[in-house]
Amino acid sequence: MKFLNLFLLLIGGVQLVNGQTETNKSYNTGYNNWYYDSRELLYQGLKDTKVDIVFFGNSITERGPWHDVFGDKYKIANRGIGGDNTYGMKARIADVVSTKPKKIFLMMGINDIGRGLPMDSILKNYEEIIQIIKNNSPKTKIYAQSTLPLNESKITMDYLKGREQDIRSLNTGIVALTKKYNITFVNVKEVLADDYVLKPYFTADGIHLNADAYVEWTKYLKNKKYL
DSSP: HHHHHHHHHHHEEEEEEEEEEEEEEEEOHHHHHHHHHHHHHHHHTTTTTTOSSSESSSSSTTTTTHHHHTTSOOOOEEOOTTOOHHHHHHHHHHHHHHHOOOOEEEEOHHHHHHOOOOHHHHHHHHHHHHHHHHOTTTSSEEEOOOOOOOOOTTTOGGGTTHHHHHHHHHHHHHHHHHHHHTOOETHHHHHHHTTEEEGGGGOSSSSOOOHHHHHHHHHHHHHOOOO
């Protein structure tokens, strides 16, 4: 844990945000690492592929078996990257919507919260991501999904504990953004969590989802006529 904290401190001072070098000594907003770069390289190779629906987010999105649960009904692009935060998502969103998909489902923010990033910065990035989508692909329908709560009884990572109020605040902010920009708020947590506790039978580690959870998530989207 000491090594991890030292590593985060070392990389937290200077990072690239939308191509600009930003100095910040109080928290780490960096997103470039070998995994992000490898996934982004893959997605760059696919960015000209026409799709109907994009699922955009971090590892919770990336692990989703979207093609399996929806079959051939839709052309789906999974654009999740494990460990990504809203800075990394903001840097790549324009390419994600370059082919003008019909719909995009967003889920983001838990990695920012885990790093202790300020809520106003997270929501500012979220808002800018919405603006970029609207500017680059105005006909794409945006679905802002609730950031999922955690199950602390299963979490082993100390930096993710005690985050319930932050997740509540983030979801409150997301709802406000959906009203401001007249987009759809998708409260998927209402089927995957009991209030602000992720249901234990949907997760092994307190944060990531199992197959049953993705089935319920998919059913929810269908039942609500979002798909």
